[in-house]
Amino acid sequence: MFTGIVTSGKTSEPLPEAYVYIPKAGRGILSNRMGYFALPVLPGDSVVFSYVGFKKQYTIIPRRLTETSFSAVIAMQEDVTTLAEVKVYPYATEELFKQALVNMKLPDEKERENLARNTSAEAMQRLAAMTPMSAAANYRYFMNQQFFGRDNLINRSQMTTIPFLNPFAWANFIQSVKNGDLKKKEYRQEMNATPRENLTRDDIIKYKN
Known part of the structure; x- marks a missing residue:
């Protein structure tokens, strides 16, 4: 025993x-x-x-x-365990405690403010305007220049047409004479304007419309 x-x-x-x-x-x-x-x-x-x-x-x-x-x-033998410090704050009512809890500043408040400022819509738009084009955007721009520019890939293997022998051009010219377009100042300015070296897709769409 x-x-x-x-x-x-x-x-x-x-x-x-x-x-x-x-x-x-x-x-x-x-x-x-x-x-x-x-x-x-x-x-x-x-x-x-x-x-x-x-x-x-x-x-x-x-x-x-x-x-x-x-x-x-x-x-x-006593087993001493050191616990983390606990602060007790006296509040008269529960509403005062809730208000103090809501107004309490978090340790990472500055980081949260920086994150909200850097990810706002205005910051994203500013970055989009300042950031240069990516590789994909450069490729799309190059292909647009090739397909819609004066030296496009399609016309390289075709014979250059003569506008003087184009019946549709003559039909448009006769129709414009009947309409009196030659007397209009805007038409003369457009006819005398020097064509651009490279045309973009937006210029083609604007011209067609």
Whole structure:
């Protein structure tokens, strides 16, 4: 029979309801209000003592024990755990607490403000206007110049037509004479204007409309 008293190693006060058990046997008891316990054991058993706020302690029953009883005073060591600081703020009402919580500044408030400012619609538009074209945009611009420019890929393999022999051009000319377009100032300015070196897709659409 293993008997003894469980005490605090710092104050030597008894620890009531300390848990005394044998893990290998799967059984144990609690100490009484005076810290006393009595547990049947076998030689070589490892007895574990545990208590809230104290470190676990182990005691091994001697194998060459000749007596039928074994006694010991178990002095438990305190297990000190340092917790994070907690600040308590007094508020008279729940509404004051909610208002203070809403107005509380977060640690990453500056980062949030920078993120909102840099991702706003105005900032995105400014970046889009200042950022140069990407590789895909350059490719599209080059292809537009090739297809809609004066030196396009389609006309390279075709014979250049003579507008003087084009019947549709003559029909448009006769119709414009009947309409008196030659007398209009806008028409004369358009006819005398020098054609652009390169035409874009927007110019073609504007001209057709």
